[in-house]
Each structure stands twice: as C-alpha cells, then as structure tokens.
C-alpha cells in the first residue's frame with residue numbers, strides 16, 4: 001500500500017484555496033491538485049505492508065498524545081525546485097515550532113521515510129509541460145508572494161493511502177491521530 005502521513009485542511013481553508021486556484025488563468029501545462037486532494041504532507045512513507053502500517057499506527061498514536069493543537073497560517077506561494085524552474089507549485093505556511101516539532105517526531109519514528117528534511121508546503125499543482133499559457137499562469141500565481149489564505153487550527157494528522165490508478169491519485173484517510181496533550 002502506497003501511503004503517507006498528512007495534515008488535513010479545514011473546510012474553510014480548503015474553500016479559500018480552491019477559490020484562489022480558480023482565480024488563476026487556465027493552462028494545460030499545469031496539473032492542478034483537485035480540491036479534495038489538497039493536504040500538507042508530513043512524511044511520504046511509500047509502500048508499506050499491513051505489519052508496518054500497524055507499527056506506524058501505534059507510533060503515531062503515541063506521538064499524537066504528546067502534541068497540543070496549534071494554529072497554522074497558510075500564506076505565500078513558492079515552487080520546487082526553484083521559482084524560475086518550477087516543477088511543484090505550492091502554498092507556504094508559518095514555520096511554526098509546533099509544526100516543525102511534529103514533523104521531526106514523525107520523521108524520527110518512521111524508518112521508511114525518504115530521509116529528506118521536512119519542508120512545509122501545500123502542493124496546489126505540478127508543471128507538466130511548457131504550454132503557451134504557462135508564463136501567464138505563473139506570473140499570476142507568483143504575483144503576490146505573501147498572499148494570505150487564512151488560518152486553521154491543526155488538531156490531528158492522518159495516515160493516508162494513495163492509489164495511483166487513473167492519473168489523478170485517489171487519497172483515502174485510513175486513520176486520524178487526534179492531538180490530546182493539553183486536553184486534561
């Protein structure tokens with residue numbers, strides 16, 4: 001099973017981001033992430049079997065018990081690897097100590113991760129080819145580099161399954177790990 005750990009968006013933020021994406025010019029050169037697939041990846045796990053899933057689930061439950069919910073502002077636009085050679089287009093967020101600490105804990109505890117340091121981002125699309133309209137699209141996307149999408153309260157993270165069958169992946173939430181520290 002192909003899987004990853006991610007923070008889900010509040011419906012309010014998802015709606016704001018969807019409106020922002022809809023406001024961008026059309027181009028076939030960019031494959032946009034459908035609204036229901038928008039998320040913040042904490043760690044890509046790749047292929048894991050049932051045994052590994054069970055181990056990860058136990059570990060993530062343990063981590064969630066040590067975390068308090070925290071606010072997160074989604075703001076700014078950027079691209080990987082670089083703005084002038086964009087492949088992955090994303091929205092940024094505060095490098096919140098609580099977020100960074102959570103990602104660090106997750107990364108340290110899952111031995112199957114890709115080993116890359118956590119770089120907080122929310123992918124909204126991927127550049128596929130140099131369509132004639134691409135430049136106009138990118139100009140508009142980067143027009144307001146600190147654009148504010150809004151704030152949400154992060155209260156949990158999830159184990160997600162990714163099925164790649166028909167071009168656009170289908171994500172299914174397998175388990176949600178709610179933060180319970182500070183609840184008592």
Ligand code: 3AM
Nearest residue numbers: 004039040041044088114121122123162
């Ligand atoms: O948060 P984003 O959308 O950037 O790019 C994939 C997506 O991240 C990433 O995992 C998330 C859920 O699919 N991903 C996919 N394959 C990957 C790989 N081989 C990968 N990340 C690292 N290595």
